[in-house]
Amino acid sequence: MSTGLPPREDLVGALSWKMRRLSGETVLFHQAIADRLGINPTDLKCLDLASSGPGPLTAGRLAEVSGLTSGAITGVVNRLEKAGLVSREQDPNDRRKVIIVVNPNGPDKVVGLFGSITDSMMELCSRYDDHELALVLDFVNLAAQATHNEATKLQQSTGMHAACS
Secondary structure, eight states, X not given: OOXXXXXXXXXXXXHHHHHHHHHHHHXXXXXXXXXXXXXXXXXXXXXXXXXXXSSOXXXXXXXXXXXXXHHHHHHHHHHHHHTTSEEEEEETTEEEEEEEEEOTTHHHHHHHHHHHHHHHHHHHHTTSOHHHHHXXXXXXXXXXXXXXXXXXXXXXXXTOOBOOO
């Protein structure tokens, strides 16, 4: 009995292609957001990392979680600071360390630029029931973890961190 679906290998191939397209469109979207903020996409991702944690990060910790070198992070923080999105503060417990503090109004600038796509994604989610959304969420979580693992392998195999553009 036919399921009416294409063969599995065709589905997997189409999914792979569409994920590549989504990745490319996401990169272009983040480039457009970064351009509006006067920064680059790497800076935008580092701002996201700095603002999504439990508290301020040291520059060294931001380098670790981003996979960038300490030199690249210095450039990132310089640009984020110039754009008014973060500030540097001395760590009160260790004055050799610098803490990157996300400025209170910084995320508001960014969130405002994501408003329209957030609305579009909410509309898209309304097409699926809770069970289907749970399956999509599981797939996206596992795909993100696989991507993270592969990036880590690449960084470790070259013995270098990614460079900032």
